[in-house]
Amino acid sequence: MRILATYNLKGGVGKTATAINLAWLAASEGARTIVWDMDPQGAASFYLRTRPKIRGGSKALLKGKREVDEVIKGTDYENLDLLPADFSYRHMDVHLEDTKKPVKRIIRLLRPLRAEYDFIFLDCAPSISTVSETVFKVVDALLIPLIPTTLSLRTFQQIVDFLDKKNLQHVQLLPFFSMVDRRKRMHTDIMTRLPLEWPGMLLSSIPYASDVEKMGIRRSAVGEHAANSVAAQAYRDLWSEIKSRLDIY
Amino acid sequence: MSEHGFQFVISPRDPVETLKIRLLRTFPLVDDGEMPRRRQFYDTFDWRLYGKGLTLEEERTEQTRRIVMRDLRTGAVQRWAENLEMPRFAEELPRGPFRERLASIIEMRALLPVTEVRTHTHQLRLRDREDKTVARVEIELAAAGFSHLQRLGKRLQIVAVRGHPDPANQLAAFATEHLHLEPASNSLLDEALASHGRTAQDYSSQPAVDLDPREPAHEAVRRILLRLAHTIEVNVQGTREHVDTEYLHDLRVAVRRTRSMIGQLRSVFDRDQLRPYRDEFRWLGGITGPCRDLDVYLLAFDDLAAILPASQRAALEPFRAYLQKRHVEEQRRLSEWLTSTRFRSLMSNWRDFLVHPGPLYESAPDAKRKLKKVADERIWHAYQVLRDRGRAIKPKTKAARVHRLRIHAKKLRYLMEFFRGIYPRKKIGVYVGALKRLQQNLGDFHDYHVQADALRKFAAGMAQEGPVDDETLRAIEALARGLGKKQKQARKQFHNVFDDFDQQSNRALARELFRPGKKKK
Ligand SMILES: Nc1ncnc2c1ncn2[C@@H]1O[C@H](COP(=O)(O)OP(=O)(O)OP(=O)(O)O)[C@@H](O)[C@H]1O
Numbered sequence A: 001m002r003i004l005a006t007y008n009l010k011g012g013v014g015k016t017a018t019a020i021n022l023a024w025l026a027a028s029e030g031a032r033t034i035v036w037d038m039d040p041q042g043a044a045s046f047y048l049r050t051r052p053k054i055r056g057g058s059k060a061l062l063k064g065k066r067e068v069d070e071v072i073k074g075t076d077y078e079n080l081d082l083l084p085a086d087f088s089y090r091h092m093d094v095h096l097e098d099t100k101k102p103v104k105r106i107i108r109l110l111r112p113l114r115a116e117y118d119f120i121f122l123d124c125a126p127s128i129s130t131v132s133e134t135v136f137k138v139v140d141a142l143l144i145p146l147i148p149t150t151l152s153l154r155t156f157q158q159i160v161d162f163l164d165k166k167n168l169q170h171v172q173l174l175p176f177f178s179m180v181d182r183r184k185r186m187h188t189d190i191m192t193r194l195p196l197e198w199p200g201m202l203l204s205s206i207p208y209a210s211d212v213e214k215m216g217i218r219r220s221a222v223g224e225h226a227a228n229s230v231a232a233q234a235y236r237d238l239w240s241e242i243k244s245r246l247d248i249y
Numbered sequence B: 001m002s003e004h005g006f007q008f009v010i011s012p013r014d015p016v017e018t019l020k021i022r023l024l025r026t027f028p029l030v031d032d033g034e035m036p037r038r039r040q041f042y043d044t045f046d047w048r049l050y051g052k053g054l055t056l057e058e059e060r061t062e063q064t065r066r067i068v069m070r071d072l073r074t075g076a077v078q079r080w081a082e083n084l085e086m087p088r089f090a091e092e093l094p095r096g097p098f099r100e101r102l103a104s105i106i107e108m109r110a111l112l113p114v115t116e117v118r119t120h121t122h123q124l125r126l127r128d129r130e131d132k133t134v135a136r137v138e139i140e141l142a143a144a145g146f147s148h149l150q151r152l153g154k155r156l157q158i159v160a161v162r163g164h165p166d167p168a169n170q171l172a173a174f175a176t177e178h179l180h181l182e183p184a185s186n187s188l189l190d191e192a193l194a195s196h197g198r199t200a201q202d203y204s205s206q207p208a209v210d211l212d213p214r215e216p217a218h219e220a221v222r223r224i225l226l227r228l229a230h231t232i233e234v235n236v237q238g239t240r241e242h243v244d245t246e247y248l249h250d251l252r253v254a255v256r257r258t259r260s261m262i263g264q265l266r267s268v269f270d271r272d273q274l275r276p277y278r279d280e281f282r283w284l285g286g287i288t289g290p291c292r293d294l295d296v297y298l299l300a301f302d303d304l305a306a307i308l309p310a311s312q313r314a315a316l317e318p319f320r321a322y323l324q325k326r327h328v329e330e331q332r333r334l335s336e337w338l339t340s341t342r343f344r345s346l347m348s349n350w351r352d353f354l355v356h357p358g359p360l361y362e363s364a365p366d367a368k369r370k371l372k373k374v375a376d377e378r379i380w381h382a383y384q385v386l387r388d389r390g391r392a393i394k395p396k397t398k399a400a401r402v403h404r405l406r407i408h409a410k411k412l413r414y415l416m417e418f419f420r421g422i423y424p425r426k427k428i429g430v431y432v433g434a435l436k437r438l439q440q441n442l443g444d445f446h447d448y449h450v451q452a453d454a455l456r457k458f459a460a461g462m463a464q465e466g467p468v469d470d471e472t473l474r475a476i477e478a479l480a481r482g483l484g485k486k487q488k489q490a491r492k493q494f495h496n497v498f499d500d501f502d503q504q505s506n507r508a509l510a511r512e513l514f515r516p517g518k519k520k521k
């Protein structure tokens, strides 16, 4: 069992697209997979055609009033399940801070999932908060999509600094380039420079592609509605590289 | 979590097409077409997957081949791995979730083919307003058998997508009320097995024997011994072929149980009649030992090696090779013994004796007494011996006494397992649990000792065959010392573990369960 989170404190960089496409790949290879949509906006839930609603909200879940098992939803794909978002997740921080031990709470929630699933994808909201801090403590690796711009490199550095400050240097970071536009000079420049500065960087990257945007219309993974596209291939490459980093297959 | 789903049998007279049309007219189903498949089912000799409510199959279509794990009852897919042939052992699979899951269930056992089924499936899906699949429906035609095919019943399978039970429930209600289908009483696998005269779970290493507390003791004891004889025999072939290490293990456990039973319940037999079997089973225990010891080493090799620093581990490889070579030799010898006249006549005479003991046993003191009385006495006696000798062990007591205590614990354990059925289930379960923890500690203490000893002996044997690298000898010696250290730890823990076992509540439980002559409640 492995827990992977797509994370960046910057918004709109492809976190959700990555979580959905990688989870879909894992499931289509036969592994039992679940996406936990931790973003109150519920984009991941939307892609998986499920209403972003949990009875009793995140509070019931965190306080143990509702079992995780009762709120999990299957999807169109055999082996891919979803723990839907809930609008109340915007208060998740507050609920977590209320409770004495936020990490313990989340770990308790994850326990039944660990027993059942091979891969757990956490799709995080773009922020640094109690929630994300907790996520850092439970994941096997953080998948960090970066748009190759100077600005997003700064946010990456901020993440690294934050982890250092919190004594979480051991968290495995798997940054990769996302929404790459090879016609842009800045993109290609940064993409040649950064892997030298940061050898942990994944070599695969995701191009800027309309097939990814179409996920919102088709409400499906790229591999489903554009199996032979460049973008679908890019996600497949990214997934194999991640797996080999995690020492599987 | 178990899947939410239903299986119905379709009567042979109902054409599939009509059924499908009626479903399509009533529900907004998507027709995903038809799928012919060849499905070869696998399980371990002792049905570990079946026991967990799972099936494992190698599934082939025209284009694809995959290994699929399904829920036995609903047939819902749980996991699969693509483009792979069925492995013999879990560790032959590529590292990843499928292997991890499989290994956690079958451990060191080999996967064996159990049956082959060809299916032709009509696949349908029900979607909700968000266009999301919420239930899957399959109509399945099947035939079973390796060479000549036997037709099986047609089935309708409805599986709910998790978190969406209602649509599946509505489909199931329609199947019952309007299509007049009967729920399937068994799974596809069960039906396929039955079609060629097999049943699942026809082997278990802990077979249950029905016992009546009031029956004459000798009858119960003979039944238990017959069951053990059967366990010995069904494991012979797998042992000879070395399919996996568990056949020999189960065979040896059955031999030990037999010997323990013969020793502890000799009072229900005629002594002279029993004597030759006692000797012959001791022989059988002896000849099966060397192979098992080597199995244990080779299975645990990597864990053992982990005692050493990584830099020293490579030096152990020649030692592993030596053990493997020895294993081949011992395996050949064992295999010969197991086809020998000596072994075969032992088993057939023993069976004969158990079925027709002749009139002599009637004079045996306990033969005709009630089972419960005899069992209580034997268990209570074994318990007292264990308790008293355990209490007598002090930190300075010689190791040999601790080793003997392990035997006493085992004797008690076997007796309790034999007669488990005549005691209150929950209470005997609790007591067995307490005893198990003590046995674990005693077992560790013993195993570390024996292993360290054997390591040194093996090393000496290896040196006799030819020059051995100093590095290798040093690594083996370091390993033996590491084991010695672990043994000391186990000894240290013994006193606490024994006190736990001997605590007030357990003592009261033992009295309540076994003390002879106690008042009935
Ligand atoms: N590789 C890509 N090519 C083109 N469009 C993309 C790509 N990746 C994501 N998008 C689009 O960009 C938008 C943001 O993507 P996504 O939701 O995956 O990012 P996010 O980091 O999860 O955003 P948020 O921070 O809001 O959660 C979406 O409309 C998505 O369709």
Ligand SMILES: [Mg+2]
Residues within 6 Å of the ligand: A015, A016, A017, A039, A043, A123, A124, A125
């Ligand atoms: Mg998002």
